[in-house]
Amino acid sequence: MKYLSKDVSLRLDVDRCTGCKMCTVVCPHGVFAVENQKARILDRDACMECGACALNCPVAAIAVNSGVGCAEAIINGLLTGQETCCGGDTCCCAPKAS
Amino acid sequence: MNNALQANTCSQPDPGAVSVASGGYLGHTDSAWTLADHLGAIGVRLSIGRMLYRVTPGLYTLGTPGPDAPVLVTANYKLSFDQLRRALAGINAWILVLDTKGINVWCAAGKGTFGTDELVGKINECRLHERVTHRRLILPQLGAPGVAAHEVRKQTGFAVVYGPVYAADITAFLQADLQATPAMRRICFSWHERLAVAPLELVLYFKQLLLLGLALALLSCVPIAGHFWSAFEHRGILVFLLFVLTGALASLLGPLLLPWLPTRAFSIKGACLGVALAVLGLWLVGPAWSVLRTAAWILLLAAGASHLLLKFTGSTTFTSPSGVRREVRVALPVQIAMGLVGLTAWTAAGFLPTW
Numbered sequence: 323m324k325y326l327s328k329d330v331s332l333r334l335d336v337d338r339c340t341g342c343k344m345c346t347v348v349c350p351h352g353v354f355a356v357e358n359q360k361a362r363i364l365d366r367d368a369c370m371e372c373g374a375c376a377l378n379c380p381v382a383a384i385a386v387n388s389g390v391g392c393a394e395a396i397i398n399g400l401l402t403g404q405e406t407c408c409g410g411d412t413c414c415c416a417p418k419a420s
Numbered sequence: 421m422n423n424a425l426q427a428n429t430c431s432q433p434d435p436g437a438v439s440v441a442s443g444g445y446l447g448h449t450d451s452a453w454t455l456a457d458h459l460g461a462i463g464v465r466l467s468i469g470r471m472l473y474r475v476t477p478g479l480y481t482l483g484t485p486g487p488d489a490p491v492l493v494t495a496n497y498k499l500s501f502d503q504l505r506r507a508l509a510g511i512n513a514w515i516l517v518l519d520t521k522g523i524n525v526w527c528a529a530g531k532g533t534f535g536t537d538e539l540v541g542k543i544n545e546c547r548l549h550e551r552v553t554h555r556r557l558i559l560p561q562l563g564a565p566g567v568a569a570h571e572v573r574k575q576t577g578f579a580v581v582y583g584p585v586y587a588a589d590i591t592a593f594l595q596a597d598l599q600a601t602p603a604m605r606r607i608c609f610s611w612h613e614r615l616a617v618a619p620l621e622l623v624l625y626f627k628q629l630l631l632l633g634l635a636l637a638l639l640s641c642v643p644i645a646g647h648f649w650s651a652f653e654h655r656g657i658l659v660f661l662l663f664v665l666t667g668a669l670a671s672l673l674g675p676l677l678l679p680w681l682p683t684r685a686f687s688i689k690g691a692c693l694g695v696a697l698a699v700l701g702l703w704l705v706g707p708a709w710s711v712l713r714t715a716a717w718i719l720l721l722a723a724g725a726s727h728l729l730l731k732f733t734g735s736t737t738f739t740s741p742s743g744v745r746r747e748v749r750v751a752l753p754v755q756i757a758m759g760l761v762g763l764t765a766w767t768a769a770g771f772l773p774t775w
Binding site: 323324325326327328329330331344346347348349350351352368369370371372373374377378380387388389390391392393394395396397400 | 730
């Protein structure tokens with residue numbers, strides 16, 4: 323399943339990339355591929371902006387405005403000016419187990 | 421989990437491990453699930469005790485791990501911990517439980533509580549350097565949005581190896597010398613996963629569903645001419661039951677039918693489902709409603725189901741914040757407008773019986 327991807331903020335600086343493949347390891351949606359020691363964005367459409375690739379890239383070649391794709395959090399953000407997942411302690415996604 | 425609760429702390433000598441002066445919590449656990457573990461797992465899916473379903477953060481022994489046994493890291497949401505220890509049946513391992521305030525790995529990683537600082541802190545608190553001779557930690561892949569592997573290595577000397585997305589694949593991963601197949605690296609959102617998170621939606625919104633149903637039932641009885649109760653019996657009860665039933669059905673069918681509902685936008689998926697269920701309900705029950713009342717009903721259910729599915733973005737595994745932001749900006753005003761127009765038409769239908 324894919325979601326609205328027009329505004330996806332994922333950016334890759336190929337010049338910095340050392341081909342360590344960490345991005346292909348952490349991405350749960352197979353967004354990256356590494357060929358000839360360089361990463362490339364294989365499936366931008368599938369990016370959910372979780373930020374795992376950017377945080378784990380040792381040479382900071384990846385940038386993404388990461389966050390949680392949760393309408394409740396975004397609506398809370400519009401109302402209060404602060405995006406919290408369903409308000410502080412209660413997280414809409416807590417029942418997921420992994 | 422009884423064992424884990426009886427656990428001692430790191431300050432007490434632990435047989436088989438080096439003694440530790442002070443620090444984090446040390447416990448023992450096993451792979452078996454008790455009846456309470458099963459009931460708890462069902463309960464949290466229904467929002468019962470969900471925010472209190474925690475284990476004490478710290479280092480746990482599973483079986484009799486030696487200094488060369490693998491160290492696996494997880495969150496202190498009890499369901500996360502339970503699924504990991506169950507998947508590790510027959511394996512001697514260390515389980516390092518981070519303090520994620522009772523939130524699962526992925527959500528906690530998103531918030532940063534399953535994060536680099538917390539991991540580094542727990543490694544030091546529990547004196548992991550003294551308990552194992554290797555310098556390797558196995559983290560769930562979905563913890564990666566919170567943890568910078570190269571930072572952990574720099575600060576502690578421990579190399580972070582990201583394991584599979586699903587705990588069920590952990591033994592295969594360990595047996596394959598810490599190599600994950602491409603399939604183990606991918607998150608899915610299969611029908612059983614969607615069905616597992618759907619009841620929570622229903623529980624969370626059930627009160628609103630009842631109140632909205634009651635409001636629509638009362639509004640269907642205006643203008644109050646003659647006996648209110650006979651009008652309520654005649655139409656109100658039907659409205660209430662039909663609304664609650666349709667709403668409950670939408671909160672289950674929405675997640676279940678997600679891939680097949682039209683477009684990528686959850687709000688449109690929901691609106692389509694709402695219209696379909698409204699029409700189906702009217703066709704099955706066949707109430708003698710005017711055109712205006714029928715149209716108002718369909719509009720209200722479309723708005724409601726649209727909003728319900730928009731909220732469901734928070735329970736999925738593939739929606740991006742940029743996409744949700746775009747969708748909320750467009751869909752929310754439309755949903756509010758549909759709701760207001762629907763309510764007005766629903767009320768007006770009582771005054772315009774021939775429409």
